[in-house]
Amino acid sequence: MIIKKEQEQILNYLEDASNLKGGKAESVFIPENEEEVVEIVRECSAKKLPLTISAGGTGVVGGRIPFGGAVLSTERLNKVIEINDRGKYAILQAGVVIDDFLKELSERCLFYPPFPTERSAFIGGNVATNASGEYSFKFGCTRRYVRRIKVVLSSGVVVEIRRGEVIARHGFLRIPSTDIEFKIPDYRMPDIMKNSAGYYSSADMDLIDLFIGSEGTLGIITEVEVNVIEQLPDIFFCAVFFESSQDTFSIVRELKAKKDILDLLCLEYFDSNSLYYLKEFYPRVPDAAEGCILVAARMSSDGSLDMWDELLSKYNPVDNWFGDSEKHKEELYGFRHKLPEIVNDIIRKNNRPKISTDIAVPEAKFWQMNDFYCERLSSSGLKHVIFGHIGECHLHVNILPENEEELERAKELYFEFAGKGIALGGTVSGEHGIGKRKHHFLKMMYGEEGIKEMGRIKNAIDRNCILGIGNIFTKE
């Protein structure tokens, strides 16, 4: 085990991709095996020392940033324990980097469907935030692929939870080999494609689902077993640019309706502001473009490209970029990935926090939500971009305030958006989680009562209340 106490060596662990300031910790523990994790947890529990779990640090809500206490970094729990070709599953330690995992799978012609856009994240971080990824339009989020986890509770007890083995009975869940039993929450989650807001809840819920997406507040995930699938052959990416947002939205409607025929894996959107920022790095973005979609799909038959061509030409695209070789796909993927990076750079320069929404709504209400964004944002005059997972009714609005006054207005707008999203039956977090930034939105979504129910579960499992302090809950 490595223990870092020098502040210089710790600095790294005091930030993530959220730009949240003020993190502090007295030490960072870097265990190399499960026994050491248990040892650390016991020690912290005994001292009632807060313990924050750290993974790849790509989280955007400050989840891994400690505000006092110690940090447990999973970076050395980075072994791929088993990849089972026949059984189509993989067993990983929590600190395996997604990119490494994908590469190893690809050597065996296998694939992990919910991999997130940011591939330097760890599998443990993905499970803890229930991340979703580039292909979640087709495959859904991390939760669907997790079949077993090993968790170290704050008591030091190690539990293994396999999907399907511990199901809520009469409204109660019990953690095996412990005396921990609690009532499942009464609130119900919105009926949408993805949701990472607060603890999972459903009448016949599986214990494993409570831990998935619990953002480091219930236990330390040390091992994960996930389903993998055979590598998908013949995938192509295509970025298509349109002269009007209306054309862009119209084609999105048609693509969603034909999702299965077209074998669509991913349907992403960029508004005209996003294109404006991207153009600096990609001069080929056409001047006339007011909207863009990026699709990934399978070329299932010889005729499938003809079908695509016919479909696109109905909406007068100004240009399109096509890639089916690894090199070109990588380039198009880079195009998608560049935008959040550009936004983060601007934010850093402006030295104001990013106001970035993560609201997802039901399919039937999506266009209503979208109109609301456009209307409110254009009348606000604030610099912003709208982009993201339009296929899953999950657009990210990023507002880029340049001064305090703008920041205040941006925050107000966010509240309005969250309110609207909830009213339309959506979630305040589709994929990023609540972390230390979005408590008030979670409260708007589930009410005071909902938060109390989550708190009850937290206290039942993390009795000393030391894990992930500040995540999901403001104070315990």
Next chain:
Amino acid sequence: MNIIVCIKQVPETAEIRIDEKTNTLVREGVPAIINPFDTYALEEGIRIREKCGGGVTVLTMGPPQAEQALREAIAMGVDSGVLLSDKAFAGSDTLATSYALSRAIRQMGRFDLVICGKQAIDGDTAQVGPGIAEMLGIPFIAYVRKIEEIREGYIRAERLMETGYQIIEMSLPSLITVVKEINEPRLPSLRGMLKAKKTNISVWDVEKLGGDTGRFGLDGSPTQVIRIFTPEPRKGGEILQGAVEEQVAALIERLKETKLV
């Protein structure tokens, strides 16, 4: 304007493995791509056509699977492709390659400009472009970083130098080789992709090229590769420590030891 772009299919990797028996590259299991420098040549060709009209033909010599590189070029926007493929071409060095390509270009009839990438990343010789120009008896500019003007019978271009650049005027038909500063290669388009799938690629053999059969392939290749090997990675240097005077003294000592001074 009739433009011909010469490209090469190369293995996509930085760690090239070499077959020690045959002194050739191991290509198995390594995906093949268009030589990256050639993608700038393709882009420039397409841009000139977009401005001046005419057509762009892409030309490569290689094994049958090099056809894939030609299709990729067509997907980017090139009009047609010609593949030189024949056992007789096997073992060509830069001289024989230049000869075969120049013969093919002659067969294509009237052309205004031939564009090549500055060099192929597998051989790094940068000889084929100029070689073709010599054999065709046309002028060339190597290392072009910008075409300032091009019209019927005339081109003015900036040639990248180690310390700055030269502006060179030249008559057409002629040849240029281009460096990566010249443009940003486009991705293929869906239409281009469809066209690429449907276009017939002409495959030419040694007979079609005519000329002197002794100048093709191994027979036409005076270069003898004695050995190719991956150099030992350089050992990390040594950093002298201490006060400046001490370091200077130590350095002089070391230079004397190695008989460099």
